[in-house]
Amino acid sequence: MKLRSRHLLGIAELEPDEIVAILDTAESFAEVGGxxxxxxxxxxxxxxxxxxxxxxxxxxxxxxxxxKRLSADTLGITAAASSLVKGETLLDTVRNLEAMSPxxxxxxxxxxxxxxxxxxxxxxxxxxxxxxxxxxPTQALLDAMTMRxxxxxxxxxxxxxxxxxKHSRVARSNIQLLTKMGSTVVACGxxxxxxxxxxxxxxxxxxxxxxxxxxxxxxxxxxMQLERMKTGYVPSLREYARLYALTPERxxxxxxxxxxxxxxxxxxxxxxxxGLADGPRSVIxxxxxxxxxxxxxxxxxxxxxxxxxxxxxxxxxx
Amino acid sequence: MKLRSRHLLGIAELEPDEIVAILDTAESFAEVGGxxxxxxxxxxxxxxxxxxxxxxxxxxxxxxxxxKRLSADTLGITAAASSLVKGETLLDTVRNLEAMSPxxxxxxxxxxxxxxxxxxxxxxxxxxxxxxxxxxPTQALLDAMTMRxxxxxxxxxxxxxxxxxKHSRVARSNIQLLTKMGSTVVACGxxxxxxxxxxxxxxxxxxxxxxxxxxxxxxxxxxMQLERMKTGYVPSLREYARLYALTPERxxxxxxxxxxxxxxxxxxxxxxxxGLADGPRSVIxxxxxxxxxxxxxxxxxxxxxxxxxxxxxxxxxx
Amino acid sequence: MKLRSRHLLGIAELEPDEIVAILDTAESFAEVGGxxxxxxxxxxxxxxxxxxxxxxxxxxxxxxxxxKRLSADTLGITAAASSLVKGETLLDTVRNLEAMSPxxxxxxxxxxxxxxxxxxxxxxxxxxxxxxxxxxPTQALLDAMTMRxxxxxxxxxxxxxxxxxKHSRVARSNIQLLTKMGSTVVACGxxxxxxxxxxxxxxxxxxxxxxxxxxxxxxxxxxMQLERMKTGYVPSLREYARLYALTPERxxxxxxxxxxxxxxxxxxxxxxxxGLADGPRSVIxxxxxxxxxxxxxxxxxxxxxxxxxxxxxxxxxx
Numbered sequence: 001m002k003l004r005s006r007h008l009l010g011i012a013e014l015e016p017d018e019i020v021a022i023l024d025t026a027e028s029f030a031e032v033g034g035x036x037x038x039x040x041x042x043x044x045x046x047x048x049x050x051x052x053x054x055x056x057x058x059x060x061x062x063x064x065x066x067x068k069r070l071s072a073d074t075l076g077i078t079a080a081a082s083s084l085v086k087g088e089t090l091l092d093t094v095r096n097l098e099a100m101s102p103x104x105x106x107x108x109x110x111x112x113x114x115x116x117x118x119x120x121x122x123x124x125x126x127x128x129x130x131x132x133x134x135x136x137p138t139q140a141l142l143d144a145m146t147m148r149x150x151x152x153x154x155x156x157x158x159x160x161x162x163x164x165x166k167h168s169r170v171a172r173s174n175i176q177l178l179t180k181m182g183s184t185v186v187a188c189g190x191x192x193x194x195x196x197x198x199x200x201x202x203x204x205x206x207x208x209x210x211x212x213x214x215x216x217x218x219x220x221x222x223x224m225q226l227e228r229m230k231t232g233y234v235p236s237l238r239e240y241a242r243l244y245a246l247t248p249e250r251x252x253x254x255x256x257x258x259x260x261x262x263x264x265x266x267x268x269x270x271x272x273x274x275g276l277a278d279g280p281r282s283v284i285x286x287x288x289x290x291x292x293x294x295x296x297x298x299x300x301x302x303x304x305x306x307x308x309x310x311x312x313x314x315x316x317x318x
Numbered sequence: 319m320k321l322r323s324r325h326l327l328g329i330a331e332l333e334p335d336e337i338v339a340i341l342d343t344a345e346s347f348a349e350v351g352g353x354x355x356x357x358x359x360x361x362x363x364x365x366x367x368x369x370x371x372x373x374x375x376x377x378x379x380x381x382x383x384x385x386k387r388l389s390a391d392t393l394g395i396t397a398a399a400s401s402l403v404k405g406e407t408l409l410d411t412v413r414n415l416e417a418m419s420p421x422x423x424x425x426x427x428x429x430x431x432x433x434x435x436x437x438x439x440x441x442x443x444x445x446x447x448x449x450x451x452x453x454x455p456t457q458a459l460l461d462a463m464t465m466r467x468x469x470x471x472x473x474x475x476x477x478x479x480x481x482x483x484k485h486s487r488v489a490r491s492n493i494q495l496l497t498k499m500g501s502t503v504v505a506c507g508x509x510x511x512x513x514x515x516x517x518x519x520x521x522x523x524x525x526x527x528x529x530x531x532x533x534x535x536x537x538x539x540x541x542m543q544l545e546r547m548k549t550g551y552v553p554s555l556r557e558y559a560r561l562y563a564l565t566p567e568r569x570x571x572x573x574x575x576x577x578x579x580x581x582x583x584x585x586x587x588x589x590x591x592x593g594l595a596d597g598p599r600s601v602i603x604x605x606x607x608x609x610x611x612x613x614x615x616x617x618x619x620x621x622x623x624x625x626x627x628x629x630x631x632x633x634x635x636x
Numbered sequence: 637m638k639l640r641s642r643h644l645l646g647i648a649e650l651e652p653d654e655i656v657a658i659l660d661t662a663e664s665f666a667e668v669g670g671x672x673x674x675x676x677x678x679x680x681x682x683x684x685x686x687x688x689x690x691x692x693x694x695x696x697x698x699x700x701x702x703x704k705r706l707s708a709d710t711l712g713i714t715a716a717a718s719s720l721v722k723g724e725t726l727l728d729t730v731r732n733l734e735a736m737s738p739x740x741x742x743x744x745x746x747x748x749x750x751x752x753x754x755x756x757x758x759x760x761x762x763x764x765x766x767x768x769x770x771x772x773p774t775q776a777l778l779d780a781m782t783m784r785x786x787x788x789x790x791x792x793x794x795x796x797x798x799x800x801x802k803h804s805r806v807a808r809s810n811i812q813l814l815t816k817m818g819s820t821v822v823a824c825g826x827x828x829x830x831x832x833x834x835x836x837x838x839x840x841x842x843x844x845x846x847x848x849x850x851x852x853x854x855x856x857x858x859x860m861q862l863e864r865m866k867t868g869y870v871p872s873l874r875e876y877a878r879l880y881a882l883t884p885e886r887x888x889x890x891x892x893x894x895x896x897x898x899x900x901x902x903x904x905x906x907x908x909x910x911g912l913a914d915g916p917r918s919v920i921x922x923x924x925x926x927x928x929x930x931x932x933x934x935x936x937x938x939x940x941x942x943x944x945x946x947x948x949x950x951x952x953x954x
Contacts, residue, residue, distance in 0.1 A: 033737040037681030045355030088583035099606035101351040265724035288735035363673030406901035417924035419669040
């Protein structure tokens with residue numbers, strides 16, 4: 001099957017069958033990373049512009065690796081280097097990039113809605129690599145891929161997302177994806193960091209980690225932005241860690257086969273115990289590995305590829 | 319035919335037949351940007367160093383896209399990252415780059431004359447991507463390509479360049495190219511922003527936009543650097559806009575088929591009316607698209623390619 | 637033959653036969669830089685992450701050119717752009733890079749020992765591109781290649797390293813390589829800039845350039861970091877230049893066929909006379925050219941290639 005849109009703006013726009021198609025395709029591409037020659041010719045001669053108006057190492061690098069493994073030509077533009085500093089509007093900047101005939105614009109931008117604006121003027125495919133606190137769809141997809149690898153399914157799981165839900169696009173995209181696929185999501189954190197109305201996305205709310213983690217299959221810990229201390233959302237790091245960090249004791253309450261996730265970068269000893277991050281239940285590095293495969297799949301499918309052809313494209317069936 | 323020099327320092331050094339050869343070759347390459355596989359093998363295994371001592375998004379990106387579409391290997395070096403900050407002289411930096419055997423050095427540098435200095439020590443081809451207020455030859459070539467596409471010729475046109483002529487390498491390169499090709503150029507702006515002696519390059523001078531635009535075929539609006547306000551060249555943005563901005567009323571005085579150009583980035587509502595920039599007479603995005611094709615042509619011809627072979631190289635004749 | 641380790645952390649770990657194998661392989665690759673198509677397919681589909689936690693133009697560029705000439709896919713990550721600024725530990729950052737399955741991590745890092753730490757968690761090959769004041773193995777290898785080209789051997793030479801030995805990883809790697817290969821190294825500079833215990837690496841020590849240079853085959857001049865003035869290591873630039881700079885008079889004392897080296901970037905008129913740097917005895921630009929070849933050789937051999945196959949891989953024997 002093919003994706004219905006040629007853009008990937010958010011999980012909100014994806015149907016469950018599209019999510020499954022992306023994950024299946026990603027599994028085909030995952031195999032490429034393990035080869036000696038980590039390259040398939042699927043996007044040879046296509047141009048991808050990576051336009052990051054917010055700094056990012058891991059997402060930008062993951063996209064760039066994915067693009068190169070598909071043999072695409074890549075260009076990186078960061079905000080500091082960009083004409084934005086000369087006062088040009090976002091739309092004029094993008095119209096200019098677009099006039100150079102790229103096939104994809106992968107954009108991170110601090111303002112929700114910036115990507116939607118782009119799709120009105122772009123023939124190229126727009127991929128959202130994070131937009132403020134709104135959506136980060138490829139992160140939710142790589143998280144889903146990681147859960148499905150462990151449990152063989154995305155339905156009937158209990159997933160606890162723990163931490164600063166309010167400022168997290170990762171939480172928002174995950175809640176939507178997981179509820180669409182039939183899992184239960186509990187958003188858990190201090191009352192100041194749970195946004196009003198998060199239930200409307202499908203999440204249950206809890207302010208008590210011990211209760212929330214009871215019988216969980218997945219505990220996804222979010223990064224505690226240290227800046228939140230200054231702005232009064234939490235009283236102190238020590239207090240936050242005591243009340244909300246994922247510790248071995250708290251994880252005891254989850255199911256025996258429960259896994260620990262974190263989108264990174266981690267503050268060890270703040271939101272997560274360092275031993276858990278490195279322990280046998282942690283799938284944190286699997287998330288990173290799967291990120292490359294999911295982004296290859298998204299690029300491949302948005303370029304018009306079909307899930308069924310990905311196996312052939314990668315030669316994974318050999 | 320081949321170009322006479324293996325460097326492109328400025329329009330000043332080009333003969334009319336060379337300009338025509340570049341534009342013809344660019345038309346062949348323009349077709350590549352519209353394909354699914356936007357790549358020709360013409361410069362496979364050649365190395366291009368993009369050495370930008372001044373910040374630039376659009377020119378740097380346009381060169382990089384052009385180089386990748388020709389299958390060249392590209393490297394980017396910006397001033398901040400460079401050894402220049404450690405006090406090394408420009409010549410020592412370039413001698414070092416040169417010792418790595420690049421085929422091209424594409425350089426933007428704030429000092430006119432820096433490029434000429436390079437040609438004395440470089441076996442590689444030096445391309446001027448902008449040198450202070452002196453020349454920006456690939457910009458004038460892409461502008462010429464855009465005009466020729468609309469009018470079928472570069473002779474007998476009346477081209478008004480409107481704005482800050484004094485600080486504009488774009489104006490200087492365009493005046494030289496267009497007068498060489500038989501067109502008339504009027505440099506129009508406030509007296510403080512028209513440099514003494516610009517007539518020697520072949521331009522007429524006007525301080526009155528309404529009169530200058532009368533019967534024009536092309537109005538090329540220049541960016542108003544907002545810094546000029548502080549240094550007293552113009553009294554205020556509002557005053558500048560009232561007296562010199564291109565507005566629909568002013569454009570009425572031009573020929574019915576007249577086109578509007580701008581090298582970007584634009585200050586909408588300052589030097590140009592936003593509606594005009596987006597309107598049917600605007601060829602501003604064509605300029606950007608043609609920029610990639612012109613730069614492909616320049617790289618191809620400087621590498622020793624011939625205009626006649628470009629059609630074959632691109633397979634455009636298929 | 638193959639290298640014994642899959643990492644290159646320092647000259648300290650290399651045996652003489654490995655040094656010879658790298659230099660022989662580099663000679664095969666040197667030929668590639670002189671061709672029209674400067675590319676061999678040896679590392680096609682391999683991924684190299686260039687992770688520079690300290691700024692560098694020449695080393696970073698040299699590695700990138702080398703990687704592209706081997707057809708590898710390259711990614712650049714600099715400290716400013718990296719998650720390190722968000723407070724992530726070095727090991728977590730590298731674990732994340734590693735999870736994307738690179739084949740090589742080329743790292744420059746201000747702390748000696750950082751690379752060794754990486755080898756404990758990385759399946760990929762780690763290459764030290766400079767670690768504080770400790771080692772810079774590819775620099776010593778390119779220096780050795782340059783000396784061997786001139787003298788046909790690395791044994792029995794007298795090499796004077798002149799300048800700030802204390803802060804120089806270049807000096808430390810060169811002393812180890814040259815003494816392993818049977819040459820004599822004299823470390824010469826002001827007493828404040830000769831570290832205690834440098835003799836243990838195999839160098840003789842001198843505070844008197846005139847005496848040290850007597851009968852030298854090679855004078856390798858080190859960059860005088862201008863910051864050292866402020867911190868009191870040397871009284872003034874003028875004083876330093878008078879006492880320690882390499883001048884034509886001082887070079888007279890060396891052997892008639894002696895060569896002048898400098899790792900760059902140079903301060904002409906401070907540690908080295910500008911005329912000498914450009915003169916017939918200078919091999920400073922040969923060092924840069926050889927840097928690309930040596931890095932190609934190191935990447936090729938660490939990837940499991942054999943010296944004997946490099947000629948075939950490059951087609952150098954054609």
